[in-house]
Amino acid sequence: MVRKKKKLRVERVIIVCVIALVIGFGLYKGITWAFQSITSLLTPDVQEEVVEPEIEKPKNYIATVVIDPGHGDWDPGANVGNVLEKDISLTTSKAIEQALDEANIKAVLTRETDISLSDNKIDDLKKRAAKSAENNANYFVSIHVNSFDESDEVSGFEIYKKNDESHSLAQNIGKNIETLNYSKNRGILDGGKSLQVLRDNMVPSVLIELGYLNNDNDYSYLSNDEKLQEMGKAIAKGIIEEVQTHLLDNSTQNNINK
Ligand SMILES: [Zn+2]
Structure with missing residues (x-):
């Protein structure tokens, strides 16, 4: 028990x-x-705070175009008061660059800020033209502004071409600037021998004189940043049309021939 x-x-x-x-x-x-x-x-939830770095995909550009904002730094170009050709050309070029990028065309600017490429004018122009070969560009487009000392009655934009191969590019750009109705189209002129930046180039090249700074009508859009943006877009549209109708068509044809 x-x-x-x-x-x-x-x-x-x-x-x-x-x-x-x-x-x-x-x-x-x-x-x-x-x-x-x-x-x-x-x-706090640490994981939520970790921001994944955005990896930018390399763009598959269909063409490369060198855009040359004329003058810069010690060389202001044409001017009326504090409205300078070097600033007008840069503003317009940046607008062209943006519009081309949106259309998958790579724009390479010969200058992004108020600089020159050399202290020597001839060397400066040589370096601008060399950008085409350096970047394997398809086209070269230089932006300038005119001024005529003898009269303030002369107005309009004009486009200089390097050679026959550059003609359709000049034509497409001219047609699109014309639709803005800012000033008259003075036409396409030969600049392959007289203009160094065209002469030194190896690709179809044009030089656009946007208007006459000392003419009242032209001054009104050349001194207006918004209108220069529109000018840039119109020039880009001309370049895009040229790429689509000539460059892409030719490469398709070449592929078929192969
Ligand atoms: Zn100039």
Whole structure:
């Protein structure tokens, strides 16, 4: 009887111990869970704050065009008061660059800021023309502004071409500037021999004189940044049309011939 009682007591102790262990384990788990929940609530979610770096995909350009904002730095070009040719050419060129990029055409500017490429004018023009070969460009487009000392009656834009191969580019650009109705189209002129930046070039090249700065009508758009933006867009449209009708068509034909 005494032995039986002892045995029973031992059994009870074991049961109590097991129950205590179960409760203890449960409590431990519960407290750990509660602690983790509170900690996660208090600490900010680090993962959400990690900003994935945006990887810019390389663009698959259909053509490359060198845009040359005429003059710069020590060489302001034509000017009326503080309206300078070097600023007009840069504003217009940047507008061309943006519109070309949107059409998947790479624009390489010979200058992005108010600088010159050399202290020497001939060397400066040589370096601008060399950008075409350096960048494997398809076309070269130089932006300038005219001024005529002898009269302020002369107005309009004109486009100089390097050679016959450059004619359709000049034509497409002229047609698009004309639609703006800012000034009259004075036509396409030969500049392959007289203009160094065209002469030194190896690709179809044009030089655009946007208008006559000393003429009141032309001054009104040449001194207006918004109108220069429109001018830039129109020039870009001409370049895009040239790329689409001549460059892409020719390359398709070449592929067929191969
Ligand atoms: Zn000029």
